[in-house]
Amino acid sequence: MERDNHQEGEAQGVKICDPPSERKPPDTLATSLSLLGNHMFPDPVERNNSTTDKEEPADLHLSDVTAQEQSLDAEPPSNQVKKLETEEAENSECQSNESAETTDRGAEDAADRVTEDAAAVDNDQSDSGEFVVTMLAKAKLEEQGIGVKGRSSPLLEAGTQESPAFMSHRDEDVTADSWRQHRKHVFVLSEAGKPIYSRYGSEEALSSTMGVMMALVSFVQSGDNIIRSVYSEQHTVVFLQKGPLVLVCVSSSRQSEQQLRGELLYVYYQIISMLTQASISRIFEHKKNYDLRRLLAGSEKILDGLLNLVDSDPSFLLAAIHCLPLASSLRDSLSQILQKAITPNLVFSILIAKNQLLTIVQEKTVIEDTRLEPADVHLLLNLIGASSAFQAGEIWTPICLPLFNPDCYFYAYISYLDPPECTVCLLLLSTDKEAFYAVAECKRKIEEAMVAQNSLSLIAKAQSYSVSQVGVSDLRHFMYKPFDVPDNYRQLSQFTSPEMEAPYSSEEEKMRLLDLYRYMHSRIHSTSRPLKLIYHVAERETLLAWVTSKFELYTCFSPLVTKACAITAITKLLRWIKKEEDRLFIRYPPKYSTTPNPSKSSRGGKSDQQDSTDNGFLSLL
Amino acid sequence: NISFHGGESPKGTLRVKMVLLGSSGVGKSSLALRFGKDEFRSTTPTVGCAYLTRVVHLSDVTLRFEIWDTAGQEKYHSVTPLYYRGAHAALLVYDISKRETFIRAQVWLKELEKQYTPGSTVMWLVGNKGDLAQDRQVSVQEGQALANDRDLSFTETSALAGDQVSELLIYKKAVLGLIESPDLTKETFGNKGPKFKDGPHIYH
Numbered sequence: 001m002e003r004d005n006h007q008e009g010e011a012q013g014v015k016i017c018d019p020p021s022e023r024k025p026p027d028t029l030a031t032s033l034s035l036l037g038n039h040m041f042p043d044p045v046e047r048n049n050s051t052t053d054k055e056e057p058a059d060l061h062l063s064d065v066t067a068q069e070q071s072l073d074a075e076p077p078s079n080q081v082k083k084l085e086t087e088e089a090e091n092s093e094c095q096s097n098e099s100a101e102t103t104d105r106g107a108e109d110a111a112d113r114v115t116e117d118a119a120a121v122d123n124d125q126s127d128s129g130e131f132v133v134t135m136l137a138k139a140k141l142e143e144q145g146i147g148v149k150g151r152s153s154p155l156l157e158a159g160t161q162e163s164p165a166f167m168s169h170r171d172e173d174v175t176a177d178s179w180r181q182h183r184k185h186v187f188v189l190s191e192a193g194k195p196i197y198s199r200y201g202s203e204e205a206l207s208s209t210m211g212v213m214m215a216l217v218s219f220v221q222s223g224d225n226i227i228r229s230v231y232s233e234q235h236t237v238v239f240l241q242k243g244p245l246v247l248v249c250v251s252s253s254r255q256s257e258q259q260l261r262g263e264l265l266y267v268y269y270q271i272i273s274m275l276t277q278a279s280i281s282r283i284f285e286h287k288k289n290y291d292l293r294r295l296l297a298g299s300e301k302i303l304d305g306l307l308n309l310v311d312s313d314p315s316f317l318l319a320a321i322h323c324l325p326l327a328s329s330l331r332d333s334l335s336q337i338l339q340k341a342i343t344p345n346l347v348f349s350i351l352i353a354k355n356q357l358l359t360i361v362q363e364k365t366v367i368e369d370t371r372l373e374p375a376d377v378h379l380l381l382n383l384i385g386a387s388s389a390f391q392a393g394e395i396w397t398p399i400c401l402p403l404f405n406p407d408c409y410f411y412a413y414i415s416y417l418d419p420p421e422c423t424v425c426l427l428l429l430s431t432d433k434e435a436f437y438a439v440a441e442c443k444r445k446i447e448e449a450m451v452a453q454n455s456l457s458l459i460a461k462a463q464s465y466s467v468s469q470v471g472v473s474d475l476r477h478f479m480y481k482p483f484d485v486p487d488n489y490r491q492l493s494q495f496t497s498p499e500m501e502a503p504y505s506s507e508e509e510k511m512r513l514l515d516l517y518r519y520m521h522s523r524i525h526s527t528s529r530p531l532k533l534i535y536h537v538a539e540r541e542t543l544l545a546w547v548t549s550k551f552e553l554y555t556c557f558s559p560l561v562t563k564a565c566a567i568t569a570i571t572k573l574l575r576w577i578k579k580e581e582d583r584l585f586i587r588y589p590p591k592y593s594t595t596p597n598p599s600k601s602s603r604g605g606k607s608d609q610q611d612s613t614d615n616g617f618l619s620l621l
Numbered sequence: 622n623i624s625f626h627g628g629e630s631p632k633g634t635l636r637v638k639m640v641l642l643g644s645s646g647v648g649k650s651s652l653a654l655r656f657g658k659d660e661f662r663s664t665t666p667t668v669g670c671a672y673l674t675r676v677v678h679l680s681d682v683t684l685r686f687e688i689w690d691t692a693g694q695e696k697y698h699s700v701t702p703l704y705y706r707g708a709h710a711a712l713l714v715y716d717i718s719k720r721e722t723f724i725r726a727q728v729w730l731k732e733l734e735k736q737y738t739p740g741s742t743v744m745w746l747v748g749n750k751g752d753l754a755q756d757r758q759v760s761v762q763e764g765q766a767l768a769n770d771r772d773l774s775f776t777e778t779s780a781l782a783g784d785q786v787s788e789l790l791i792y793k794k795a796v797l798g799l800i801e802s803p804d805l806t807k808e809t810f811g812n813k814g815p816k817f818k819d820g821p822h823i824y825h
């Protein structure tokens with residue numbers, strides 16, 4: 001309970017930073033919702049206030065506990081022990097409370113206190129629209145006073161629904177309980193309230209639900225506020241508006257609002273990676289009522305795949321790349337092969353095995369301007385993973401790296417080097433759309449060199465490692481993200497982590513451990529009260545999360561580990577990582593120079609690519 | 622309009638650029654897979670464009686088909702000209718069980734006609750999914766009539782059933798249309814038709 005009270009406390013902490021004097025009288029909102037057909041609005045007004053009042057500063061003493069830093073080579077005990085000792089107060093508190101905690105009841109109980117009487121409404125839900133409305137109504141609205149002016153009410157424009165030629169494959173019954181019980185729903189809609197994407201169920205069946213969401217968003221906007229999140233006892237609803245798109249997450253996963261918003265941002269970026277921000281803006285400037293599903297038809301699988309990865313792969317949570325452990329000599333030789341196979345306007349050469357990065361070589365001048373963000377690499381990996389079509393031959397496709405430049409396309413050459421197994425994939429990104437043959441020639445050279453050096457069979461032997469190799473008993477799993485990699489400011493953020501092994505081999509247990517990590521992460525990165533060190537005794541394991549200026553570390557131990565043991569273990573672990581870091585990380589990302597005219601392919605050089613964004617989409621309107 | 626590979630390629634290799642066009646889901650990638658590997662597998666929508674090569678050895682000439690299997694999804698339409706430019710053969714594919722794909726094919730045709738001078742490209746109208754006769758929405762006559770009207774060749778195929786004859790026919794006639802020397806044509810195809818070597822040749 002302690003644990004979940006913390007969570008609750010944090011959530012409330014976030015809310016509290018807004019003055020309780022809402023710009024929009026809440027009863028008007030209630031009226032508005034009831035006009036939308038929700039006759040069950042349970043009057044959230046009083047509860048809003050009471051919730052706000054309930055914020056308890058629980059364990060504020062924690063925030064200064066571990067402000068000091070620890071160097072990586074950790075000659076620790078004295079220093080470290082002291083820190084952990086300081087935590088003791090909280091820990092014992094945690095222990096006593098958390099051992100009493102039965103699975104996940106805590107938060108629900110806490111929330112129940114907040115919204116008890118609203119819970120009865122659940123039984124009356126008869127369609128998905130009401131599901132959302134009820135949730136929204138039951139909960140407290142958080143508004144933020146950032147002005148969004150000069151927008152007409154999108155409600156007025158939510159016109160009739162045209163169905164696109166290519167229909168979505170989803171045929172889940174959106175009125176069924178099973179639909180409601182999904183752990184995390186994600187919806188994307190246009191400002192005009194048109195459905196664009198739904199993770200479960202067809203967008204069409206959900207159009208009224210999305211209409212309600214948009215009504216809510218626009219209603220709050222009309223008061224110059226932005227709706228950010230809504231909490232109920234079981235769900236967190238998070239809104240994210242990006243340009244003309246509105247993304248909504250309805251989650252029962254207990255993640256923090258910040259984390260959920262980060263996930264929505266990934267969804268947005270994946271859409272941008274296919275269409276570019278510039279063309280989306282232009283489309284909606286020309287026609288507010290445009291049905292974007294026309295342009296996203298066939299890409300639902302890519303978004304589905306992304307959301308599954310976001311749930312199951314901690315790379316997204318940590319915003320870092322997980323590269324495949326590889327002897328540094330082999331990684332270097334692969335990098336050199338890529339470095340030699342170049343052609344003008346080639347910007348990135350990326351080698352992937354088993355969906356993990358082997359190496360990446362970058363164009364010098366381009367990377368001087370800007371660094372490659374992990375999120376862009378995640379989107380690329382997801383795109384490759386989501387399409388079996390890549391196995392058919394060589395792919396040449398426009399693709400936008402939204403964090404690199406949201407308005408321009410790269411041209412990606414994608415080909416597997418080991419058919420028919422198709423586990424080793426080469427990705428070459430050029431700024432020149434006409435460069436297919438030249439880039440394909442690079443691939444041929446790379447292939448030849450790899451045959452000469454027998455690289456493929458060496459790569460095939462590479463694999464992730466077991467935590468047992470660290471040689472620390474009681475340590476079950478960890479995630480380590482260094483900040484001190486050489487050349488850091490031009491470097492990709494990376495992390496290392498062993499395979500998840502017993503007792504985390506089943507899907508459920510894996511997810512449970514990830515949820516614990518997400519919880520630790522949300523506390524470490526809490527906006528209201530960030531922490532440096534958390535020692536968390538859960539029912540079936542003990543976790544320790546620690547962030548310094550040099551690294552971020554999450555560890556999972558067997559439940560009965562003593563604190564002294566955990567400290568010694570972490571010291572050993574840090575030593576082991578230090579010893580292995582050449583194998584675990586891409587240490588010095590190699591570069592090449594391929595840009596005859598640097599301005600052409602650098603971040604600002606749009607001349608070459610701009611026509612491809614202009615061309616076409618507008619003519620479809 | 623056939624380019625002879627110079628330099629590295631052996632003399633007598635004809636490079637034939639062939640592009641597959643049509644709405645998403647009509648079976649372009651499935652047809653390409655038939656051409657390339659003579660198999661039928663489940664596919665996912667193509668991203669951008671897939672490039673495959675297929676080398677066909679005839680008695681005295683080697684044809685290297687460079688197949689550009691374009692994505693039918695609307696978001697890629699703006700880049701499709703990148704792929705069909707300079708094609709020797711264009712296969713315009715529709716799904717006989719989906720009328721809108723036939724209508725869409727006519728839109729494609731208009732666009733192609735703007736790009737090509739008559740005679741420089743052999744164009745085929747291909748009604749795919751011939752095996753779905755029970756769901757047919759476009760009759761053979763309609764397909765044939767459109768083809769006649771626009772001076773295209775026409776055939777119905779099934780990538781699923783692997784209607785080998787039809788596939789070979791596409792190859793043969795596409796090539797026949799391209800090879801201008803009547804002698805070569807006659808000698809090449811005689812009565813036996815082209816002989817295919819095993820497997821696809823992805824890059825040499």
Ligand SMILES: Nc1nc2c(ncn2[C@@H]2O[C@H](COP(=O)(O)OP(=O)(O)OP(=O)(O)O)[C@@H](O)[C@H]2O)c(=O)[nH]1
Pocket residue numbers: 298643644645646647648649650651652662663664665666667668691692693694749750751752753778779780781782
């Ligand atoms: N019954 C039947 N199904 C087919 C045939 N050809 C393809 N399909 C199916 O139609 C669907 C789409 O096939 P694809 O080959 O991926 O279609 P495409 O034209 O390449 O689609 P895009 O890449 O999106 O443009 C797949 O499920 C295929 O299995 C056929 O001849 N008969």
Ligand SMILES: [Mg+2]
Pocket residue numbers: 649650651665666667690691692693
């Ligand atoms: Mg395809």
